[in-house]
Amino acid sequence: MKHSTNPSTRHGRGATGRPGRRGRGPAHRIGRTLALVLPVVLVLSGTLAVARVNWSGNESSTSALAASAQDASLPATSLAPQEVLRDKLLMELQEEDPGVALTHLQEAVNGRPSLARHCASIARTLGRAAVRMYGPSRAQSYARPVCDTSFATGVAAQTP
Template identity: 60%
Template structure:
């Protein structure tokens, strides 16, 4: 190959590569499921509307409503779905972080009740609210 051919290839790549990267990034973003399922959004919206914040006691109606919604989701589907909903709730309303560990522990205990085995429940463990889910599973021993 001569130098002119190498330059032509380099220029072509310099023009085409950014276009390909932008298009692939756009397509990747378009594939992400941005909207939550209706049940998740209803639970999260109701907890947020009722003013669950750091100064609220851990047994407020909003806390209980969120906890009940997460436990119901765990029972209907699996702990992974409920933990994802909990993480989304904390991401959407950072003041929930004060209650995240308690809620994750509750989900851990409920997972053991659902599966009847600590080992099976532990399979769903992930680092939502540190290791609180795993702590809840371990408390059930």
């Protein structure tokens, strides 16, 4: 009877010298880790996706599908509240007079205190527009202490 003297066939190694079943490599460890982690990640992502769905049936909230269905060719024109107020007051200044616009500015700031930090810049803009429409001396006649006399500052900035 002849015994094998080839050392590579002993101790679980094949003829190529690579590890057999006993000595598993790094690919096996990575595969096992993925097999444990991947289902957890999938369950969590599915849970988060389900949590974001509007299940109440309330149509007032906008969904991603409704937002994507809007006309994409229209430019986004969402103005901040202070910009809307400024534009409205500039129209009033042109249609009425600066006094009406300043009164409405003061009322808007009193009714919505969050606009107070924008009051000075709006009043300066109104002052500049008043100078362009009425000239410096007539525009100055409308000045009043709205937003720390910022209207008068706007008039003075436009005066040569």
